[in-house]
Amino acid sequence: xxxxxxxxxxxxxxxxxxxxxxxxxxxxxxxxxxxxxxxxxxxxxxxxxxxxxxxxxxxxxxxxxxxxxxxxxxxxxxxxxxxxxxxxxxxxxxxxxxxxxxxxxxxxxxxxxxxxxxxxxxxxxxxxxxxxxxxxxxxxxxxxxxxxxxxxxxxxxxxxxxxxxxxxxxxxxxxxxxxxxxxxxxxxxxxxxxxxxxxxxxxxxxxxxxxxxxxxxxxxxxxxxxxxxxxxxxxxxxxxxxxxxxxxxxxxxxxxxxxxxxxxxxxxx
Numbered sequence: 001x002x003x004x005x006x007x008x009x010x011x012x013x014x015x016x017x018x019x020x021x022x023x024x025x026x027x028x029x030x031x032x033x034x035x036x037x038x039x040x041x042x043x044x045x046x047x048x049x050x051x052x053x054x055x056x057x058x059x060x061x062x063x064x065x066x067x068x069x070x071x072x073x074x075x076x077x078x079x080x081x082x083x084x085x086x087x088x089x090x091x092x093x094x095x096x097x098x099x100x101x102x103x104x105x106x107x108x109x110x111x112x113x114x115x116x117x118x119x120x121x122x123x124x125x126x127x128x129x130x131x132x133x134x135x136x137x138x139x140x141x142x143x144x145x146x147x148x149x150x151x152x153x154x155x156x157x158x159x160x161x162x163x164x165x166x167x168x169x170x171x172x173x174x175x176x177x178x179x180x181x182x183x184x185x186x187x188x189x190x191x192x193x194x195x196x197x198x199x200x201x202x203x204x205x206x207x208x209x210x211x212x213x214x215x216x217x218x219x220x221x222x223x224x225x226x227x228x229x230x231x232x233x234x235x236x237x238x239x240x241x242x243x244x245x246x247x248x249x250x251x252x253x254x255x256x257x258x259x260x261x262x263x264x265x266x267x268x269x
Contacts, residue, residue, distance in 0.1 A: 001048055004041075013053060020045050020062050028065075035067040074237055075204040079192055083183075083201075086190035092182035094150040095161055098124075099179070099198060101140040103205035103223055105130065106180075106198040110173045112160045114151070119144055129224045137222050207237040 004023055005012045020042070027033045027041060042064050049055045049062075075083065080100050087093035099109055108126050116125040122139045129135060147160075156162050163174040179198045187196035194200070202223070209219050220231040 001044065004045060012048065016055075017049075017057050017062050020049070020057075024065065035065045038065050039067075071233065071236055072203045073194055073200065074207045075192070075194065075196070075200060077208055079190070079194075080201070080204050080208070082190045083186045083192060083196065086186045087182065088185045088189065090146075090150050090153060091161070092186060094146050095179055095182050096186060096201070097140075097143045097146050098160075099201045100205055101143040102126075102137045103202045103209075104137065105202065105224075106176050109179060109198075110161065110176060113158055114156055114160050117144075117147060117160065126224070131224075131226060133224065135221065135224050203234075203237070206231070206234045210234045210238040 001012055004015070004019075007023060007026065008015055008019055023045070024038055024042065027038045033041075042062070046057065046062060050057055084093060084096045084100065087096055095109065098104075098112070099106075102124055104112075104124075104126055108129050111127070112124070113127075116127065117139065118125060119139065122141070122144070123136045124139050125134065125136055127134050154162075157171045159171065159173045161174045161178075162169055163172045163178070164170055165172070176198070183196045183198055183201070187194070206219050206223055209222070210216070216228060216231050216235070219234060220228050223231060225231050
């Protein structure tokens, strides 16, 4: 707010929505800030004018800048299996195979409890996910095999993946940093050059499900998405769907390319 007022040389309560729009242009063109950073500035300005000054500025009059849509990078199936097999220890392997086989978010994995593994019904209960909602996801037999071996070794009490206190194992959740390290080390050992992060396994899980024939509402439920729109991005990542779509020239009757006139002769040396 101080920068905003200084830019126009006036008290911010003397400014309005037209000044906000002009300030957004200034942040983009003059200061060369990114979309997300300008969005943070916009959120602060909207809070000041709409909440503090009680001015009714509709979002369409003072919009948030739209970030360009980028398709996420995913692992191939072979890379995902190689990543799991390259885990530096059983603790890391158990986390990676659970992440890839369920598509859960990293925060959900960190808070996962021993009691959430239902081997009788072959389900994993994810409690209080994003938006405070619970959901169940299938428990893979291969993941269960690893988790049983892991449990016999680690003997976790409350949290399936316990953290540490002063270097000693404690009955508390791991931090997301531990999962990041597991991904980074396994990717390095597997020779995978992609930037492997926990969320990459979630994207890969969803894309591989779609490629395997799963419908979008099912994938939406497994991911815990409230809306189908964010789930639909995995159609753009699915090789099966891209190949099935084809191209407009696939069934066209074209002349043979070897009969087409060349523009110039190739000079022999």
